Amino acid sequence: MHSSSPSSPAVGSGLRALSIAAAAVMAVALRLVFFYAPLDADQGFLQKIFYLHVPLAIVALCGFVAAALMAIMHLRTRDARWDMRSYVAIHMSLIFAVATLITGSIWARGSWGHWWVWSEPTLVSFLIVFLLYATYQPLRFAIEDPDRQARYASVFAITAGAFVPMNFIAVRLSTAYLHPRVLGSTSNLPPRMALTFIVSLLAMALLYATLCGCELTAKRTRAQLRALRRLADARAGAGEDGDPQSRRSRSAAPSMPAAGTLAAPAPRGGL
Amino acid sequence: MRRTVAALLRKELLIELRSWQSVPGMSLFALTTFVVFHFALNRSRVDGDLAAGILWVTLLFAAILGVNRLFVADAEEGGFDGFLLAPVDRGAMLLAKALALLLYLVALELVAVPAFALLLLGPTLGGTLPSLAGVLALGDLGVAVIGTLVAALAVRTRARDLLGPLLALPLMVPIVIAGSRASSPLLALRGGEPAARWLATLGLYDLLFGLIAYALFDFLLED
Numbered sequence: 001m002h003s004s005s006p007s008s009p010a011v012g013s014g015l016r017a018l019s020i021a022a023a024a025v026m027a028v029a030l031r032l033v034f035f036y037a038p039l040d041a042d043q044g045f046l047q048k049i050f051y052l053h054v055p056l057a058i059v060a061l062c063g064f065v066a067a068a069l070m071a072i073m074h075l076r077t078r079d080a081r082w083d084m085r086s087y088v089a090i091h092m093s094l095i096f097a098v099a100t101l102i103t104g105s106i107w108a109r110g111s112w113g114h115w116w117v118w119s120e121p122t123l124v125s126f127l128i129v130f131l132l133y134a135t136y137q138p139l140r141f142a143i144e145d146p147d148r149q150a151r152y153a154s155v156f157a158i159t160a161g162a163f164v165p166m167n168f169i170a171v172r173l174s175t176a177y178l179h180p181r182v183l184g185s186t187s188n189l190p191p192r193m194a195l196t197f198i199v200s201l202l203a204m205a206l207l208y209a210t211l212c213g214c215e216l217t218a219k220r221t222r223a224q225l226r227a228l229r230r231l232a233d234a235r236a237g238a239g240e241d242g243d244p245q246s247r248r249s250r251s252a253a254p255s256m257p258a259a260g261t262l263a264a265p266a267p268r269g270g271l
Numbered sequence: 272m273r274r275t276v277a278a279l280l281r282k283e284l285l286i287e288l289r290s291w292q293s294v295p296g297m298s299l300f301a302l303t304t305f306v307v308f309h310f311a312l313n314r315s316r317v318d319g320d321l322a323a324g325i326l327w328v329t330l331l332f333a334a335i336l337g338v339n340r341l342f343v344a345d346a347e348e349g350g351f352d353g354f355l356l357a358p359v360d361r362g363a364m365l366l367a368k369a370l371a372l373l374l375y376l377v378a379l380e381l382v383a384v385p386a387f388a389l390l391l392l393g394p395t396l397g398g399t400l401p402s403l404a405g406v407l408a409l410g411d412l413g414v415a416v417i418g419t420l421v422a423a424l425a426v427r428t429r430a431r432d433l434l435g436p437l438l439a440l441p442l443m444v445p446i447v448i449a450g451s452r453a454s455s456p457l458l459a460l461r462g463g464e465p466a467a468r469w470l471a472t473l474g475l476y477d478l479l480f481g482l483i484a485y486a487l488f489d490f491l492l493e494d
Binding site: 131148158163169171174 | 420424425427428429430431433434437438440441442444445448449452468469472476479483487490491493494
């Protein structure tokens, strides 16, 4: 709470370094994908989508699991910032998951001739995980009390985070291996492909971190702006509209769990 | 703890016995769904994978009805407040509610499985009935645990009738996978035994979700 205002410039410069690193590594990764990695013997140029699809999937899943860990931190410390981080991680992972489903679908169409293949367990598991996490925001939105919203969202995030690996195991068990899984792991890739893949994965992880950082900063700035505006309103029309009432009516939106706590020190310091 | 669970379970069953708001609805829903499947699939007799799928889908959706009603009385009539005022372990409520839901599911299956055998199932359910009961029991355990957690999560939201099923169904997909694969050979024309890995999957999933629900349930009951 105390560190919120001194830490915001530090977050800004860290974010700048992170964005530059993400852009640089992404450029290197793209160059490796198109000019360094050899063409696949079976699939040819189509196989290049592997360097996009698999890192997206891995980063999205790691994001879901990380969100569960942040939710555990939130339930242990009751610090609303952990809830905010968990929210942002799930939000970003959801976007990455949509991208994974789309690229996976394109790849399936290109290599097997169908837009959707039930015999590919990873893709099917991803759909189930996506369907589960798609209820995260409606759940938040349906709870008005900000404190309970944060708590219930954390319970959901932990449950769903634990569900991710279990679901993958169950779906993989259910699938007979119709398609050989040559691209399942990096161990049987040729070294040039493996290097490209690892750089692509790193680039995707940096992109994810950068986007999360941007969203967190934006949310924090918006909360501070709202606190300042509320303070200005309170000074202009002294006591005309009750402060706690206006705060409560505003925080029904799902994405403002930290607004109340971040805003709290500002009026206290000002008044 | 045991006395608290027993008292809470007794309360649940008493309410159900006096108001009959869960089990009859769930059973009737299951029967209607079998009729719907008969016409939708245009089949009079099913077996194997198809039979297992119909049975599990029907039981799952009927279970969702019970899940949706599980905490409504507590949320609306002040049952949560009364429970929180009592100096007892909060995990007792999870255990009691999950046991109540499990009993509802068993009651549902006592109606739905004979009806399914009568209405739709091709092969007769003679020697495979004990194995099928075992598979269903393992599945029920998981459905009861997940259903209780999800019901507690959804009941005090504005859109609980919508959020309950939306949260529960993806979480129950692994149960459907393992349950229907395990019961498919039991319902086949040439009967067989379920593969051990499906039973192990069901048991493991029940165990893990039981632990998760037990660890997290307290946080849903704080205010």
